[in-house]
Amino acid sequence: MDTQQKFVITINRQFGTNGRQIANQIAANLGVKIVDRQILSGLAQKINLPEEDIQKMERKKPTFWERVTYYYRNSPAMISTPSVDLMGLTSKQVYKEQVDIMRSIAEEESCVVVGRLGFQVFKDHPNHISIFLFSNVEDRVLKVMEMYGVSKAEALKQIKQVDDAREEFTREFTGKERNDATNYDLAINVSTWGEQGTLDMIMSLINA
Numbered sequence: 001m002d003t004q005q006k007f008v009i010t011i012n013r014q015f016g017t018n019g020r021q022i023a024n025q026i027a028a029n030l031g032v033k034i035v036d037r038q039i040l041s042g043l044a045q046k047i048n049l050p051e052e053d054i055q056k057m058e059r060k061k062p063t064f065w066e067r068v069t070y071y072y073r074n075s076p077a078m079i080s081t082p083s084v085d086l087m088g089l090t091s092k093q094v095y096k097e098q099v100d101i102m103r104s105i106a107e108e109e110s111c112v113v114v115g116r117l118g119f120q121v122f123k124d125h126p127n128h129i130s131i132f133l134f135s136n137v138e139d140r141v142l143k144v145m146e147m148y149g150v151s152k153a154e155a156l157k158q159i160k161q162v163d164d165a166r167e168e169f170t171r172e173f174t175g176k177e178r179n180d181a182t183n184y185d186l187a188i189n190v191s192t193w194g195e196q197g198t199l200d201m202i203m204s205l206i207n208a
Helices: 019-030 037-047 051-058 064-074 091-108 137-148 152-174 190-207
Strands: 008-013 033-035 111-114 128-134 186-189
Touching (some): 019 190
Parallel strands (some): 008 128, 128 186
């Protein structure tokens, strides 16, 4: 990857790998934007929906986009917004809006994209590296317990819910399996290498 030109690094990760923090550190090391909440903010601003509502819906079933579409069509705020064609809005259209925001950011500057099917969105980008982070379930449970102050049982429950939702989302919009290593340039077991070792490995690949 040529870091002298505009580039995109996409990070997809299992819940409980601390992948967002690793992605933040990569972006900080390279001095580029981290694209995660920006997507939600851009989408929320465009359709007049609070960002926190989008985040809450993302982990629930039916699929994230089905819930977003339902919310748009039934929210009083949305119904009162004449600029939005609520009845014509579909889950695929909402997904396209998000992709457009991601691509518009990448056209302007180099960035690190966390989740949001970045591996698929930027698969044809000429200066792109896609990375997948995974961990042993025992380590993921401990991380979730630490981060959210929940019991082991609740951590396991959250991990399953998030894994199922992300897998369903990936299949629906890419037709691929999220955990398939062939989707990525690099797949790293954070349990094996540790967070610092994982960061070092990724930076070595980028600098190479």
